[in-house]
Amino acid sequence: MSYQREKQVAIQAVTAAAQLCEQVRQEEGSLTLTKPDRSPVTVADFGTQAVICRVLAEAFPGDSIVGEENSSLLRQPAMTQQLTGVTHYVKSQIAEATPETIITWIDRGTGQVADRYWTLDPIDGTKGYVRGDNYAIALALIEDGEVKLGVLGCPALPIHPNQPDGDRGVLFVGVKGQGTTLIPLAGGQPQTIRINECDRIESLRLVKSVESSHGNPELEVAITQSLGFTTPSLQIDSMVKYGIIARGEADLYIRLPFPLESSKRQNIWDHAAGVVILEEAGGRVTDMYGKPLDFACGTKLFNNQGIIASNGAIHDAVLATVAQEIQAPETSQSTP
Numbered sequence: 313m314s315y316q317r318e319k320q321v322a323i324q325a326v327t328a329a330a331q332l333c334e335q336v337r338q339e340e341g342s343l344t345l346t347k348p349d350r351s352p353v354t355v356a357d358f359g360t361q362a363v364i365c366r367v368l369a370e371a372f373p374g375d376s377i378v379g380e381e382n383s384s385l386l387r388q389p390a391m392t393q394q395l396t397g398v399t400h401y402v403k404s405q406i407a408e409a410t411p412e413t414i415i416t417w418i419d420r421g422t423g424q425v426a427d428r429y430w431t432l433d434p435i436d437g438t439k440g441y442v443r444g445d446n447y448a449i450a451l452a453l454i455e456d457g458e459v460k461l462g463v464l465g466c467p468a469l470p471i472h473p474n475q476p477d478g479d480r481g482v483l484f485v486g487v488k489g490q491g492t493t494l495i496p497l498a499g500g501q502p503q504t505i506r507i508n509e510c511d512r513i514e515s516l517r518l519v520k521s522v523e524s525s526h527g528n529p530e531l532e533v534a535i536t537q538s539l540g541f542t543t544p545s546l547q548i549d550s551m552v553k554y555g556i557i558a559r560g561e562a563d564l565y566i567r568l569p570f571p572l573e574s575s576k577r578q579n580i581w582d583h584a585a586g587v588v589i590l591e592e593a594g595g596r597v598t599d600m601y602g603k604p605l606d607f608a609c610g611t612k613l614f615n616n617q618g619i620i621a622s623n624g625a626i627h628d629a630v631l632a633t634v635a636q637e638i639q640a641p642e643t644s645q646s647t648p
């Protein structure tokens with residue numbers, strides 16, 4: 313299958329969502345709320361999920377959508393002001409939107425994992441978004457447990473890695489068997505991207521989360537030291553990290569549980585789009601034991617522990633080092 317129509321619809325949906333997110337950020341900061349699990353969510357997360365689910369539902373009415381958000385918080389009587397805010401911004405993209413249709417569109421994203429389904433992270437890196445840093449709008453199509461299409465909208469990422477103060481706003485688009493392209497969010501020619509082919513250890517670079525509580529930073533540093541990395545790491549929020557490796561700006565992203573034996577698992581929407589984008593650019597993604605990620609078992613990666621995403625060439629060496637480090641008594645960690 314070429315996935316031509318899916319790609320075109322996904323790009324259209326993510327581009328509209330990116331405009332919404334940037335408009336919210338420019339006009340009023342972010343109107344942050346706190347979800348029952350204590351994590352942040354903003355007017356823009358809800359608006360993005362509404363816009364993307366609406367576009368997908370119109371184009372592919374039979375497809376299930378598994379998104380991060382749902383409308384339960386927004387439907388509370390005390391949230392009228394926030395719902396009005398979401399409606400205002402969604403209307404900029406879809407003129408006929410009303411509070412009622414927006415609730416319906418958001419909850420269109422509470423579907424089940426199926427043979428064919430979409431997974432959506434309306435804003436990945438909400439903490440980065442609120443801070444004014446990087447974030448990603450992440451949409452992926454999965455068939456038979458394999459990611460076929462991934463689109464990552466990265467409005468705050470410089471288009472050219474060597475021009476950090478230049479124009480920002482990038483779409484990464486990966487299609488199984490067709491490679492990965494980078495397209496400026498404001499429009500322009502798709503450009504095929506590839507991972508960094510250089511395997512000189514001293515030039516290799518780790519890209520890691522800004523939020524240290526999201527992973528196991530001590531162990532991640534121990535692994536890169538053991539591998540011999542000397543180039544300072546990049547720190548960046550969200551799945552933008554996958555795009556950064558896909559275009560050769562960094563070589564490795566490690567996300568390990570803390571404590572190591574934690575039973576918590578990664579959300580499918582936090583990785584699906586990044587996986588196909590990086591693999592189609594020549595990279596490799598597995599769990600910390602080298603197993604492929606299984607997107608067929610529910611909203612979390614229940615069959616996988618930890619994530620290793622790399623330029624491909626160093627992957628086996630990284631897995632061997634991870635195996636050594638997680639067995640070493642001095643790195644065995646437990647909850648304080």
Ligand SMILES: Nc1ncnc2c1ncn2[C@@H]1O[C@H](COP(=O)(O)O)[C@@H](OP(=O)(O)O)[C@H]1O
Pocket residue numbers: 351380433435436437438439440521522523525526527548549550551579582
């Ligand atoms: N305490 C925690 N441990 C592990 N992951 C966490 C976490 N708190 C949030 N996250 C996840 O980390 C994601 C952001 O990743 P990163 O650290 O790479 O920026 C969040 O996505 P959302 O922002 O979509 O909720 C969320 O799913």
Ligand SMILES: [Mg+2]
Pocket residue numbers: 351352380438
């Ligand atoms: Mg979240």
Ligand SMILES: [Mg+2]
Pocket residue numbers: 433435436437581582
């Ligand atoms: Mg996320």
Ligand SMILES: [Mg+2]
Pocket residue numbers: 357380433434435436437438
């Ligand atoms: Mg999110």
